[in-house]
Amino acid sequence: MTTTLTHPSVRRVLDRLFAAAAHDDEQVTDLADPRAFLAAPDHERAESRAEVYMPISAAGGDLLYALARSARPTTVVEFGTSFGISTIYLAAAVADNGTGHVYGSELSTTKLAAARDNLTEAGVADQVTLLPGDARQTLRDVPGPIGLVLLDGWKDACLDVLRALEPRLAPGALVVADDTTFDSMADYLRYVRSPANGYVSVAFPVEDGMEISCRAS
Structure with a gap:
């Protein structure tokens, strides 16, 4: 059985x-530790890395696709679209489900324009709305219930974004956080791994680590 994910335009x-x-990856050495960027405003940090991809892994993309196909979410939210790699996986799943929509967020105007072009070239732009600016602001108006969240923006902002989305998370919603081996994800991991905060959470062994958390209460 073929899927949108295997379509030649998407694979290309x-x-x-x-x-x-x-x-x-061969040229950038400081991305695993965002402390060097904390003194600068978020917009400046984003534009300073406007040419750097920082994507999920291919295995992580396949995992996202499978989770989205299984959960069949009406609304998918992505924090940190970058050049649109993860967005393509999510959009392919939504297209194959025949229902749902992806809302991506990106602070860098350079990356936002590139992501739009990549989604169009892949043929999945109709499944996606890209929101420019700080996700802690732009994602406030995304309609719920939200069934799937990908957190892959600045690591020190992931917990803030999750908390902002929590009132609109559907029961059983899945929250996927990337790069969980980074030290800057420690506060986030403590939060989702504490039963008091309403999640059942498990680490998944893909490149740089992923945490998959189910909104259980």
């Missing part, structure tokens, strides 16, 4: 973007 875009991201 993903292969090109992953190849470019792999080239980035």
